[in-house]
Amino acid sequence: MNHPFPAPDALGRPLPASLAEQLRQRFGDRFSTAQAVRDHHGRDESPFPLVAPDAVVFAHTTEEVQAVVGACREHHFPLIPYGVGSSIEGHLLAVRGGISVDLSQMNKVLAVHAEDLTATVQAGVTRKQLNDELRTSGLFFPIDPGADASLGGMTATRASGTNAVRYGTMRENVLALTVVTADGKVVRTAGRARKSSAGYDLTRLFVGSEGTLGVITEVTVRLYPQPEAISAAVVNFPTAKAAVDAVIQTIQLGVPIARSEFLDAATIRAINAHSHTTLREAPTLFFEFHGTESGVQEQAATVQAITRDLGGQDFEWATRPEDRTRLWNARHHAYFACLQARPGSRAISTDTCVPISRLADSIEGARRILDAASFPSMIFGHVGDGNFHAVLMIKPEDEAEMQEGERLNADIVRLALSMDGTCTGEHGIGLHKMDFLLEEAGDDAVDLMRRIKRALDPDDIMNPGKILRPAAS
């Protein structure tokens, strides 16, 4: 089948028997070549077809990861770190074969230094688990992609979420990493100081490296005091443009909003069906305000005034914790709600991010591009950052639909690039956006990335075939 998604590049070779033996001896039951286990590790939330790894190892410690890397290195055989499988650009697919290193059992919170506002966790700890363990500390960790992703995976994709407008992304919130490098060394990239000018920023190099430079085994993150007061609000708008303009004005005024999410009418409809909510099916903003009691009231009053001027209506408060939880759960499930709205579909999710002043143009442009589509689509996202997702619900087995989806996706990306934006605000490149990366960054910047990859992973065993297409020779 002439699949519009990149096919496995068939450079893989069979699992060497001596490597399998070595890993079986070391890991026993935690080494598996069972088809079901391999299949489970051979796809993510993207519409890519399954490409299973040759085997799966369930690691428990950094030293065990080191052992896997050492064995793979001896055999020049690829490995692919695996968290919870929630990436959506094909990051996990074993396009050149390899060992999937499942880190989900590395799920210990190693240290909470409440007095320093930091925590150190094993890579398999998920964001919800961390916040559950922080509950009595008065602190929280703000980064919240839709899925309950692992901290290792979130680091590897430079993830963000609904709180990024106030608290930043993984880029700003990772203080230090423990990484197993391609030559099997264990490197800690930094200490726990809030800032440092000590040499090249290895931490930031591994944040967003998608497993291609090393395996992240421990993550030290910044924490924040739980705000004294929180309130959330929902407000409807006559048009998507009016909603987005309200956010743009809020950002430009410097109101320190914690969250501001846009959802179009179609998304709200899907959410109502999925989460049994009764939200009005109109272009909508969800806001959240963090601060002192009076600070929150002040922010809310400012935002309410802005939204009113732009035709916002039904400004509705969610002050009780359970109402806020319901609201944000509904938002976090938007992606799955969309999928459910067209049974049997998978989603191509765009992830463009543009300078804030271009956001309304960018969303309206995406809507125009999608109006011609033969399949349904929805738009929602983290508009306070200039980031939104158009979710294109295609049937992966329908080749024409897949190709159409990819074409429209490309049009939306190119529109963002023409606005000095990026093809991906938070999902990463994976398999799917390697050509967009080239368009966005240019040959010379991608050449720098390629040189870094070669310098740190000369045998190309670390999640090969992702981020960077092999250079034309």
Next chain:
Amino acid sequence: MNHPFPAPDALGRPLPASLAEQLRQRFGDRFSTAQAVRDHHGRDESPFPLVAPDAVVFAHTTEEVQAVVGACREHHFPLIPYGVGSSIEGHLLAVRGGISVDLSQMNKVLAVHAEDLTATVQAGVTRKQLNDELRTSGLFFPIDPGADASLGGMTATRASGTNAVRYGTMRENVLALTVVTADGKVVRTAGRARKSSAGYDLTRLFVGSEGTLGVITEVTVRLYPQPEAISAAVVNFPTAKAAVDAVIQTIQLGVPIARSEFLDAATIRAINAHSHTTLREAPTLFFEFHGTESGVQEQAATVQAITRDLGGQDFEWATRPEDRTRLWNARHHAYFACLQARPGSRAISTDTCVPISRLADSIEGARRILDAASFPSMIFGHVGDGNFHAVLMIKPEDEAEMQEGERLNADIVRLALSMDGTCTGEHGIGLHKMDFLLEEAGDDAVDLMRRIKRALDPDDIMNPGKILRPAAS
């Protein structure tokens, strides 16, 4: 002389005549081998002895920098980017000879996108110049090292300053860079979107690279709306520990203070003499609060309550803009005030940064270490970040004093490293801290840095001999 500072490593070779000719033809008067010009470019604010470059080029455009890099590359001859010369770890010294590329005439603000809260400037624009040009826009750029440094230099050293506790450092505030790479390519590292997951974080790799990976020629930074209300306050404490504890509690409570600077009694004395102020000569905190009128009042009330509990007294407001300007100018001149306090001295400035809970121990430890010194010293710094400077006022021509200073400096660094801190919060490694970097990061992490350096600058022409000592063969 058996100088305790690393001596020029004498690997330099004479300026090739054909390189000089090539640059003279292209740059005319803007190429100089005059001794006075070379000497001016051969030292910074450190106590290092002068090591002049072989020639100086005054560049006006990215293309001109590209021409210099191209010529140097052909001749395998080093080059060293130069901003205003305010670095303090010997970053600019031509220890292997080379061409100093003076970027101070690249001083155009290229674009202010007020609606996106971004500005793009040439690398030679200084922080004060940028803020002067922003004055009518309602926006400002917060990063403020003591000197009126260039944005290119601030990027290269990953600088911060008094506002970092609220607004972050250059790491968080640079959105994109234009860089001339060692092979003479012009690379733009990112677009202007607030966040991106598009491949390796080249922007963060060049932030803090100290001219060793390429020449930064343009910088795109984040801007912030000028706060509706600002107020500053000065408060004295019975002990340094009480002052630092007040800051620690403020941070732990999540009060969004914009600035919190500690100055010991000796620093205040030096400032009073230098800036003709009449501050009480006691351990002191300077605070600044940004927000709405009521938000600022609320923050100040919280901080006042914390300081009162810790014995803080004489809490004094500086609400008029001119009073605040006087206060922060005095703070920015602290380094020079210290130098003036001992005529003929130069300073070894420590720059450790530790997790916030260890800050009081770290400062008290530094004070104990310095109590034994035969020369005067002062302590001040950005305590909200866990970062402070002990300024050791030594006479550089007194070898015993220099060696003593270096020994005490090393003791202070090792104390910070034992607390999971860093040897440098904001000044960088330069020539002076290459051994500390190794102690802090470890051989394997420094090896990764070395591989990155080799991958991006295989001929080692970009500010060679800084950050990384040549690997032992």
